[in-house]
Amino acid sequence: MSQSFSFNSQAFCSYTKARAGVFSTPHGNIDTPRFMPVGTLANVKTLTPAQLQAAGAQMILANTYHLHLQPGESIVAGAGGLHKFMAWGGPILTDSGGFQVFSLGDIRTISETGVKFRSPRDGSMIDLTPERSIQIQNELGADVIMAFDECPPYPASREEVELATNRTYRWLQRCMKAHQRQDQALFGIVQGGVYADMRSMAARQLVDLDLPGYAIGGVSVGEPGELIDDIVKVTTPLLPEDKPRYLMGVGTHREMVRAIASGIDLFDCVIPTRLGRHGSALVRGERWNLKNAKFREDFRPLDESCPCYCCQNFSRAYLSHLVRAKEALGFTLLSLHNVTELIRFTQRIRDAILGDRFTTEFASWL
Numbered sequence: 001m002s003q004s005f006s007f008n009s010q011a012f013c014s015y016t017k018a019r020a021g022v023f024s025t026p027h028g029n030i031d032t033p034r035f036m037p038v039g040t041l042a043n044v045k046t047l048t049p050a051q052l053q054a055a056g057a058q059m060i061l062a063n064t065y066h067l068h069l070q071p072g073e074s075i076v077a078g079a080g081g082l083h084k085f086m087a088w089g090g091p092i093l094t095d096s097g098g099f100q101v102f103s104l105g106d107i108r109t110i111s112e113t114g115v116k117f118r119s120p121r122d123g124s125m126i127d128l129t130p131e132r133s134i135q136i137q138n139e140l141g142a143d144v145i146m147a148f149d150e151c152p153p154y155p156a157s158r159e160e161v162e163l164a165t166n167r168t169y170r171w172l173q174r175c176m177k178a179h180q181r182q183d184q185a186l187f188g189i190v191q192g193g194v195y196a197d198m199r200s201m202a203a204r205q206l207v208d209l210d211l212p213g214y215a216i217g218g219v220s221v222g223e224p225g226e227l228i229d230d231i232v233k234v235t236t237p238l239l240p241e242d243k244p245r246y247l248m249g250v251g252t253h254r255e256m257v258r259a260i261a262s263g264i265d266l267f268d269c270v271i272p273t274r275l276g277r278h279g280s281a282l283v284r285g286e287r288w289n290l291k292n293a294k295f296r297e298d299f300r301p302l303d304e305s306c307p308c309y310c311c312q313n314f315s316r317a318y319l320s321h322l323v324r325a326k327e328a329l330g331f332t333l334l335s336l337h338n339v340t341e342l343i344r345f346t347q348r349i350r351d352a353i354l355g356d357r358f359t360t361e362f363a364s365w366l
């Protein structure tokens with residue numbers, strides 16, 4: 001790992017594989033386990049950097065695919081990189097664009113070289129290869145960048161998954177060769193679908209390459225929750241103790257608790273802001289639709305125990321009114337609360353691991 005990056009474990013749970021640690025990057029530390037909000041187009045929708053900071057966000061995500069389409073990486077680089085462009089001084093992670101181009105379905109073609117697709121914006125042909133993805137991510141300038149991988153859909157046959165997993169490995173080697181910046185850590189992604197033997201093989205191959213961090217990808221693509229659990233249980237023990245482990249695209253309370261019990265450190269998911277924009281709140285693991293009639297005259301805060309600006313100042317009745325009237329403030333307040341809720345949840349787990357109370361405090365989730 002380059003000098004600018006390190007992962008140090010601080011405590012281990014006595015009964016599970018859960019751990020608390022600190023992942024250091026050039027733009028600051030991430031206390032793990034931790035939830036990372038997603039800022040697809042260089043913003044976490046409806047939230048300012050100051051609000052994200054107040055929510056406890058440490059590392060946030062941005063999407064290479066979306067930023068390549070607009071405004072284009074040269075504009076971001078011209079601004080001095082993502083941190084300056086979006087005025088977020090903390091750590092940032094960019095994904096490789098792989099997940100998005102594979103989700104395009106019929107309008108893309110995959111070959112050993114990479115993926116060709118028509119821009120949904122202007123119809124022009126775009127060639128996304130491992131080299132190109134890394135070059136774009138080098139220009140965007142996030143602290144952590146992700147390898148360009150092939151994410152097979154669910155369900156997919158063993159043969160399809162095997163092809164994708166082997167190709168992901170070859171692409172990773174091309175990504176490593178293309179990667180130019182010492183101040184960015186390139187994480188590899190373990191693929192392998194729901195097949196335990198392929199996950200194990202992929203994990204072993206990646207670990208041999210001695211990367212600064214490892215992600216588990218290709219989960220949360222429509223498979224049942226128990227399968228995510230099984231994949232994480234098989235893969236995580238094969239990953240090194242002294243590197244961060246990131247479970248991509250997962251961010252519900254239950255999925256996070258279980259993955260943390262298997263040794264995962266980092267999570268991301270669009271759920272908190274997406275729910276916020278649809279007028280829903282995450283309250284202690286439940287989803288509440290604020291349009292529901294029962295909230296119209298409920299003058300209590302959303303969650304009495306939540307320290308966020310939304311819960312400290314506004315009532316469920318007011319939020320219900322804003323959401324019904326489709327006022328932008330309603331979506332901001334709900335997103336702020338939802339992001340705070342998920343980060344605080346992982347922070348509470350972290351505190352419990354540090355005090356070796358994880359399995360007792362979170363027994364109902366495990």
Ligand SMILES: [Zn+2]
Pocket residue numbers: 302303306307308309310311312336337338340341
């Ligand atoms: Zn709140």
